[in-house]
Amino acid sequence: MTIHHHPGKERIDAVRAFNRFYTRQIGLLDEGLLKSAFSLTEARVLYELAHRDGLTATDLARDLGLDPGYLSRLLKKFEERGLVERAAIEADARRSSIALMPAGRQAFAPLNRGSHDQVAALLDRLAASDQDRLVKAMQTVQRLLGGDGAEPKVPYLLRPLQVGDVGWIVRRQGLIYAQDYGWDETYEALVAEILGAFVKSFDPKWERSWIAEREGEVVGSVFLVRKSDEVAKLRLLYVEPSARGLGIGKRLVDECVSFARARGYRTLTLWTNDILVSARRIYEAAGFKLAEEERHHSFGKDLVGQNWNLEL
Amino acid sequence: MTIHHHPGKERIDAVRAFNRFYTRQIGLLDEGLLKSAFSLTEARVLYELAHRDGLTATDLARDLGLDPGYLSRLLKKFEERGLVERAAIEADARRSSIALMPAGRQAFAPLNRGSHDQVAALLDRLAASDQDRLVKAMQTVQRLLGGDGAEPKVPYLLRPLQVGDVGWIVRRQGLIYAQDYGWDETYEALVAEILGAFVKSFDPKWERSWIAEREGEVVGSVFLVRKSDEVAKLRLLYVEPSARGLGIGKRLVDECVSFARARGYRTLTLWTNDILVSARRIYEAAGFKLAEEERHHSFGKDLVGQNWNLEL
DNA sequence: TCGGATACTTGACTAAGTCAAGTAAATGAT
DNA sequence: ATCATTTACTTGACTTAGTCAAGTATCCGA
Numbered sequence: 001m002t003i004h005h006h007p008g009k010e011r012i013d014a015v016r017a018f019n020r021f022y023t024r025q026i027g028l029l030d031e032g033l034l035k036s037a038f039s040l041t042e043a044r045v046l047y048e049l050a051h052r053d054g055l056t057a058t059d060l061a062r063d064l065g066l067d068p069g070y071l072s073r074l075l076k077k078f079e080e081r082g083l084v085e086r087a088a089i090e091a092d093a094r095r096s097s098i099a100l101m102p103a104g105r106q107a108f109a110p111l112n113r114g115s116h117d118q119v120a121a122l123l124d125r126l127a128a129s130d131q132d133r134l135v136k137a138m139q140t141v142q143r144l145l146g147g148d149g150a151e152p153k154v155p156y157l158l159r160p161l162q163v164g165d166v167g168w169i170v171r172r173q174g175l176i177y178a179q180d181y182g183w184d185e186t187y188e189a190l191v192a193e194i195l196g197a198f199v200k201s202f203d204p205k206w207e208r209s210w211i212a213e214r215e216g217e218v219v220g221s222v223f224l225v226r227k228s229d230e231v232a233k234l235r236l237l238y239v240e241p242s243a244r245g246l247g248i249g250k251r252l253v254d255e256c257v258s259f260a261r262a263r264g265y266r267t268l269t270l271w272t273n274d275i276l277v278s279a280r281r282i283y284e285a286a287g288f289k290l291a292e293e294e295r296h297h298s299f300g301k302d303l304v305g306q307n308w309n310l311e312l
Numbered sequence: 313m314t315i316h317h318h319p320g321k322e323r324i325d326a327v328r329a330f331n332r333f334y335t336r337q338i339g340l341l342d343e344g345l346l347k348s349a350f351s352l353t354e355a356r357v358l359y360e361l362a363h364r365d366g367l368t369a370t371d372l373a374r375d376l377g378l379d380p381g382y383l384s385r386l387l388k389k390f391e392e393r394g395l396v397e398r399a400a401i402e403a404d405a406r407r408s409s410i411a412l413m414p415a416g417r418q419a420f421a422p423l424n425r426g427s428h429d430q431v432a433a434l435l436d437r438l439a440a441s442d443q444d445r446l447v448k449a450m451q452t453v454q455r456l457l458g459g460d461g462a463e464p465k466v467p468y469l470l471r472p473l474q475v476g477d478v479g480w481i482v483r484r485q486g487l488i489y490a491q492d493y494g495w496d497e498t499y500e501a502l503v504a505e506i507l508g509a510f511v512k513s514f515d516p517k518w519e520r521s522w523i524a525e526r527e528g529e530v531v532g533s534v535f536l537v538r539k540s541d542e543v544a545k546l547r548l549l550y551v552e553p554s555a556r557g558l559g560i561g562k563r564l565v566d567e568c569v570s571f572a573r574a575r576g577y578r579t580l581t582l583w584t585n586d587i588l589v590s591a592r593r594i595y596e597a598a599g600f601k602l603a604e605e606e607r608h609h610s611f612g613k614d615l616v617g618q619n620w621n622l623e624l
Numbered sequence: 625t626c627g628g629a630t631a632c633t634t635g636a637c638t639a640a641g642t643c644a645a646g647t648a649a650a651t652g653a654t
Numbered sequence: 655a656t657c658a659t660t661t662a663c664t665t666g667a668c669t670t671a672g673t674c675a676a677g678t679a680t681c682c683g684a
Contacts, residue, residue: 007435011447015431018450019341020359021458022334027377029331039671047332058631065339070672072633094631094680119327123319126456129554134456135323138330140449144442145434146333163490163497166504167483171476178475185475185511192478193508199501242441351640370662382641384664406649406662 032118036111041066042074043115046108049084049100056095083107143215155246156219158255161209166195168218169211173238181275183299190299194235198223206232206263210255212239212248219243222252224259227269232260234270237279249282257286261312268312274304283308344430348423353378354386355427358420361396361412368407395419455527467558468531470567473521478507480530481523485550493587495611502611506547510535518544518575522567524551524560531555534564536571539581544572546582549591561594569598573624580624586616595620 033043044064049055057075061068075098078084083104086096100108123131174188198209203226212220220239227233234256239249260268270288272279288308296305345355356376361367369387373380387410390396395416398408412420435443486500510521515538524532532551539545546568551561572580582600584591600620608617 007432007443011435011443012428012431014447015435015450016427018454019338019431020356021454023338023356024375024377025457026331026335026338031377041671044332044335056631061632063336065336065343067673068632069634069674072631074671076633092631092681096632115328116324119324119331120319122457123323123327127554130456131319131323133452135326137449137452137456138327140445141453142330142333144438144446144449145337161497163500164483164487166497166500167479167481167486169479170482170504171479174479175476185473185478188475188478189508189511191508192482192504193512196501196503196505196508199497200505242439353640368662373663379642380663381643381665384662388664404650404662408663 029115029118029122032114033111036114038107038111041070042078043111045071045074045078046083046100046104046111049098050105050108050112053099054097056089056097058095060098078104156212156214156243156248158210158212158251161199161211165209165211165218165221166192166199169221169236169238170195172218172240173236176238176241177299181299181301183301187299191236195223198225198235208256208259210252212243212252214243214246220248220252222256224256224268230266232263232265232268234268237270237282244278249279250285253282253286257310257312265312268310270308272306272308274306280306286310341427341430341434344426345423348426350419350423353382354390355423357383357386357390358395358412358416358423361410362417362420362424365411366409368401368409370407372410390416468524468526468555468560470522470524470563473511473523477521477523477530477533478504478511481533481548481550482507484530484552485548488550488553489611493611493613495613499611503548507535510537510547520568520571522564524555524564526555526558532560532564534568536568536580538577542578544575544577544580546580549582549594556590561591562597565594565598569622569624577624580622582620584618584620586618592618598622 030040033040036043038046041064045060045066048060048063057068057071060066061071075084075086079086081103082101085099085101087099089095089097123134126134170188170192173191174185177183177187178185198207206226207224209223210221211218218240220237220243222237223235225233225235234253237249237252239252257268268288269291270283272283274280274293288310291307291309293304293306296303298305342352345352348355350358353376357372357378360372360375369380369383372378373383387396387398391398393415394413397411397413399411401407401409435446438446482500482504485503486497489495489499490497510519518538519536521535522533523530530552532549532555534549535547537545537547546565549561549564551564569580580600581603582595584595586592586605600622603619603621605616605618608615610617
């Protein structure tokens with residue numbers, strides 16, 4: 001259900017530039033391996049065999065992009081040297097699963113160490129924070145290009161607020177509403193004030209925050225604040241555009257409602273604006289009723305504010 | 313002056329995983345080129361020649377990691393086919409600068425288009441926001457690995473606050489002070505409240521913000537707020553750890569001081585804590601005098617707050 | 625049961641790259 | 655000024671790494 005978009009020339013050029021850059025980078029890293037007894041491809045095959053079990057020749061050819069004939073000979077050579085062993089697969093006499101023998105592991109060890117040390121040296125030139133950024137960026141690239149719709153096992157998880165979340169939520173809400181509805185910087189400021197006050201006067205017994213995290217990134221949040229013994233207020237519900245459609249918004253509201261019920265509040269209230277249609281649907285589905293509407297001029301726009309209530 | 317840090321095993325493994333992943337990725341992309349009349353290396357050479365002027369054989373061999381002998385023959389073949397031309401370099405008779413001839417450009421065009429289209433197709437599978445993230449992540453990788461101290465031409469630039477900055481500054485200050493000094497989430501909350509209030513009651517005539525940006529990223533900021541006709545307050549000075557040593561902190565304070573002078577304030581005041589030593593040095597250098605100190609318990613720590621004043 | 629696929633294997637090739645040795649020019653040290 | 659060293663290629667001799675096509679055995683679906 002993702003919306004696709006024709007890429008601009010700058011993006012294409014940036015990706016091509018990166019491809020050229022990384023072609024060279026890999027070339028540099030591979031130079032180190034070349035003085036070993038194994039060719040680059042042999043090393044790649046050994047790596048795969050060392051890290052995965054039950055591989056067949058076809059698996060290897062597919063995953064490494066090798067010619068089956070070439071691979072066949074390569075494996076034969078390995079077998080003759082006692083580096084690998086082929087075991088028949090009972091279900092299919094054509095295939096056999098290939099495994100490293102002890103001699104193979106021994107032959108692979110120095111290659112592996114060489115590659116490990118080389119990467120360690122590369123990273124060592126960077127400050128720790130830059131190492132982190134590098135790894136994160138690489139994982140992003142890998143996930144976006146490789147993932148190919150491979151959804152994470154846990155679509156998202158909920159946790160309470162941590163240091164750094166407040167700023168992140170302020171920023172994302174500011175940017176998203178500016179982009180989608182043209183709201184000005186005073187909305188971001190409002191979110192900052194609300195969250196600043198929330199943390200400052202936070203009462204864990206009566207109040208709570210839920211942060212939705214997906215693959216380590218914040219993708220949504222909601223806050224429940226105490227207005228009185230009887231009334232709690234749901235504030236700042238938001239879901240990242242990239243994480244919409246996973247039911248995160250509904251889940252966040254549901255958590256709020258259960259928490260409010262469990263604490264014995266009688267009413268859960270919230271304020272929103274009529275243009276926020278998808279949020280409205282979630283509130284309606286959760287049983288909220290529209291209590292009142294009023295026009296106001298905020299965030300540089302003419303808006304219609306709405307109060308919604310849920311009797312618990 | 314960057315601090316280096318021995319990389320952990322997970323980081324090394326993550327980088328190696330990425331290398332293997334991208335080796336395959338490049339292999340896939342190169343398959344497209346292989347059916348052309350040119351080999352992969354020939355295509356790479358043509359690409360370089362098409363995009364850079366005045367290259368010599370040595371430049372090409374170095375940048376593409378090629379064997380000089382191989383390259384020599386390759387260029388000779390290109391020259392015979394009329395694809396490139398070698399011009400003597402007057403200063404050095406050993407070298408000659410290699411340039412694409414019209415026939416070379418013509419031969420390169422379909423290759424270039426093929427590669428372009430392939431990348432376009434790759435990107436096309438992603439949503440626009442993911443395309444953006446991909447490109448950003450690639451640029452991060454490239455900068456961190458390739459940059460190798462290649463400093464940007466403009467080390468940083470100053471601009472006023474934009475939407476998204478408030479949240480970013482809140483987050484970064486929250487994280488940095490939590491990491492460096494163990495301050496709890498109430499500091500982040502305080503920053504959020506201060507900035508929320510700043511934006512809300514912003515008076516452009518008497519107040520101002522300066523955001524330091526380096527390669528598109530926020531790396532520092534400072535705010536000047538009006539306390540009275542006579543007194544202005546400097547607030548929330550911060551510089552990203554990765555951007556320290558560039559004089560950004562000093563510059564931000566200097567901007568504040570000039571602005572305060574230009575607006576006719578008599579006193580510039582600020583509040584800080586004694587443990588923030590590098591900030592203190594900047595204030596002293598700018599002529600601020602320590603006015604008073606008081607102990608307080610904030611952000612989960614026992615601290616010594618300080619008020620500094622500068623008579624303008 | 626039979627017409628494809630699939631999972632290799634083998635033979636025949638060669639493009640692509642390496643390595644070492646050589647030439648001519650430049651550069652640096654005396 | 656000169657001479658050893660380095661740089662910028664070039665050339666010859668070689669091989670490895672990889673391709674392509676054809677073949678065999680097995681499996682799978684209608």
